[in-house]
Amino acid sequence: MLRINLTSQFLCCRAVAPHMVKAGYGRIVNIASIAGKEGNPNAVAYSASKAGVISLTKSLGKELAQSGRAGELRNAGGGEDRDLRPDDRNAHQVHALQDPDARFVHVEEIAALVCWLASADCSFSTGAVFDISGGRATY
Helix, strand or coil, X not given: CHHHHHHHHHHHHHHHHHHHHHHXXXXXXXXXXXXXXXXXXXXXXXXXXXXXXXXXXXXXXXXXXXXXXXXXXXXXXXXXXXXXXXXXXXXXHHHHHCCCCCCCXXXXXXXXXXXXXXXXXXXCCCCEEEEEXXXXXXX
């Protein structure tokens, strides 16, 4: 779990950052989860890996900020999944109800946020955490 969710993002950032510094600009958008902020029961490794991604992004943003490069993070609540196994559907529905909006985020909503984070319109932000959780995370 840690290797897939955290180490992979660390290695990608480590590979890309020098090229961004050399080019004089670049954006990194990492993807985490609300579990990294709140923790999820019965998902310690997952929650810890996503908390690590949050910390990685904040630290990287500070390291790269003075040279004009930035790291951003998108934290999601539950997302739509049309391919759920039948035994996952009830848990998925309960998860959706944890969001004040009582629905899952749509893939297009996530894509729009990531496009903005990667754009020059978001150039003053660095190492930030942007939640797209339907109001579940307000901190």
